[in-house]
Amino acid sequence: MHGARVSAPLRGNPPFRRYLLAGLISSAGTAMATGAVAFAVLRLGHGASGVAMVALGQTGATVLMLPVGGTLADRFSRVRVIVVAQLVIGSLVALQACLVAAERAQVAQLALIAAAVSVARAFSSPARFGLVGDLVPAEQAPEANSLAKLAQTGVDVFGPAVGGVVVAAAGPSVGIGVNALSFVLSALLMRGVRAPPARARGRTFRSDVREGWRVVSRTPWIAWKVLGSAVVVSCWQVSYAIAGLTYVQQRLGGPAAWGVVASCLGIGTVAGAVLALVWTPRRAGQAGGAALLPLALPGLCMGCGAPLPLIAGTVVFAAMGLTVAAVTWRSLVQQKIPESQQGRVAAWVQLGETGLAPLAFLLVDPAVGRLGLQGALLLCAGGLAAAAVAPLAHPDVRRLRLAPRPSQG
Template sequence: MEDSIEATVSGPAPRHPLAYRDYRLFWVVRFAGVIATMSIVVVLGWQVYDIARSDYGMSRSAAAFQLGILGFVQFVPLLLLTPVSGLIADRFDRRRVAAIAIGVDMLVATGLGLATYYEALSLPLLFLFAALHGVARIFFGPAMSSLAPNLVPAPVIPRAIAVNSLAWQFASILGPAVGGLLYAVFPSLPYIVAVGLMALSVLLVSLIRPVRRPDVDRKAHPWRQIREGFSFVWKDRFLLGAISLDLFAVLLGGVTALLPVFARDILEVGPVGLGWMRAAPGIGAGLVALWLAVKPLEKNVGVKMLIAVGVYGLATAAFGFSRELILSLCVLIVLGAADMISVFVRTSLIQLNTPDAMRGRVSSISGLAISASNELGELQSGIAAALLGATGAVVFGGAGAILVTVIWAFWFPELKNARTFAPVYRE
């Protein structure tokens, strides 16, 4: 069957990604899926911390450590299955892989909704559902990330990434806020809405027309192909630097894991306030993504990425000192804006410097780094909070992210020397 780009283009190719039918479907899938996921994440974090404090009678530090465990149980399946998920994205129909992954997440949301409705929640049960949620994300991420470049021509990819980020960031604004509000109305409601949005996502992703599969040797041994993906990233200092920068900066500077502590016991704003704090970074990121969709970065992209990561660390440390909700929200908006610039540059560089036959595996490795920085960052935050308190953990993490940025600027000069998004690899 014809490639979806070729089937929708006659004459000069449109310059905007939303001019392509299949990309529009892809965009809605991302938007609906992220709203569902973020609603689940914010409620799940609140339930773990609240149950630890109320039902188990844990201290603030001990309950904060449970949030670290929540991140760890999601990371373990990611660590074990991510290499396999990348290979599957390269060898099988990426649309079907994404649809199956969303279906698994629907089962997770259904189970959480029922357990919440019948007041049958416990920490082990929440951790089990969190791990299954992690499994679904393992296969969904590489499949969708590697599918996107197949839906638009190469010159449109940076703008497509920015528009894709709009879906992600606006959904990241709505998801936590909606999740917190719905939970305040009826605790099971966020999960019910998430199931409906995921069902819509399955339908829409199945409507995307088949794309030309990458030229992958399907007779080669799977483990050899997995090693090829890791070897490709390891030998390319450009890709290695971009991926590892995000890994270590967010690993140290992650603040989201401890937001339930600030919402419940420091700022005392409850689940609704937690929802707004989870949404605040998305507001900053969404505004930047909107700007990038109209006017993408084109020059000195590497230096701008490094500066953005440094600002991210500074904003993280500032949040730790804040004791007013409005100030905290403003700092989180700046944090999200800086993170969006970093994500846009890094994602564009990775996608445009990776051959299509490798995109699934490289996307899975990048996804593993992101997940490691997020989930292991939650574990690090939980341990640091148990030792230093929530404020000390956040400030320490922000300072660490700034230090990592400085080190990476000298350790990987390829990053600061990246002037444009022009591919540097040779197929």
């Protein structure tokens, strides 16, 4: 009975199955390209500051465009928004691969392309948030969300390791090129997904944008969680994708070693998705904060000079907690926010979570110069631990509950 409930969204639902397959293909390409752009930057002779510049381009563009993307997701066909965004991303990533292959890439060029890719992602991400609810009945939403997360990250177990070997043997351009192709194939599959038509648009675009902001800013449990997550996301991106990647590249073996670490991120994400598929935490506020605490462990281990196997193990644990927290948060928003507002709320929340990241990226170079690479990693670990539990100071966060699934009622 339990297995039948878990797989219910897949039975007799071709659009949802096609949605899952499209996400699986684009995730596979992205997984194989994990770190490829960063290693291209490092091969140009730039260190952590060069990687941070590319990351700054990505995050800065996302921050600017998310409110627009969220409003579009609530006003237009979510399938069409995703298809167009996937095709644009595929074209931009292909250009990135060509520049790297021709050895004509500069850090500024890679940063600009990364920013353009992030603009397209800012349109597709809120649409994806709401599309699952368009494709399955409301009572199947928890299982559908977990299955979507599982499909998205399942290939992360082996993809980064394979990609690390490919990048080490054939160069970053090959890994980036595979990623470009995956987005095109994913867009072609998404074109066949049948979902409800575009929503009625009786108000102005600007008023819809403002309404999304009002919901987020005037709902205390959302505002407090976003404030804590802003620090968590910034510290995690610096400690894992910038300082951590540079540490592994310089001291633990380069792209192949990073492939192992990134694969461990995939293993932990899959494990977390499986756990979220079969278990719903009733005390969602406390569970979300506790699940984020392990994110501090990889930076702590690297800051203390731990060996690669221990670092890889902590990445598994961190990714598992991050996935449980993410699925719990998605379920809270879907249960407590009207469906017609979910795209905008998801966009404003993501904007708040990533809003501090550009500043954090700018501080990478002076922090590493003053504290050293390992000192900067330890600082991020401390910030992560504090920010994960800080929202629990507000009673509305502590009182958050998720509705039980039928088998738990």
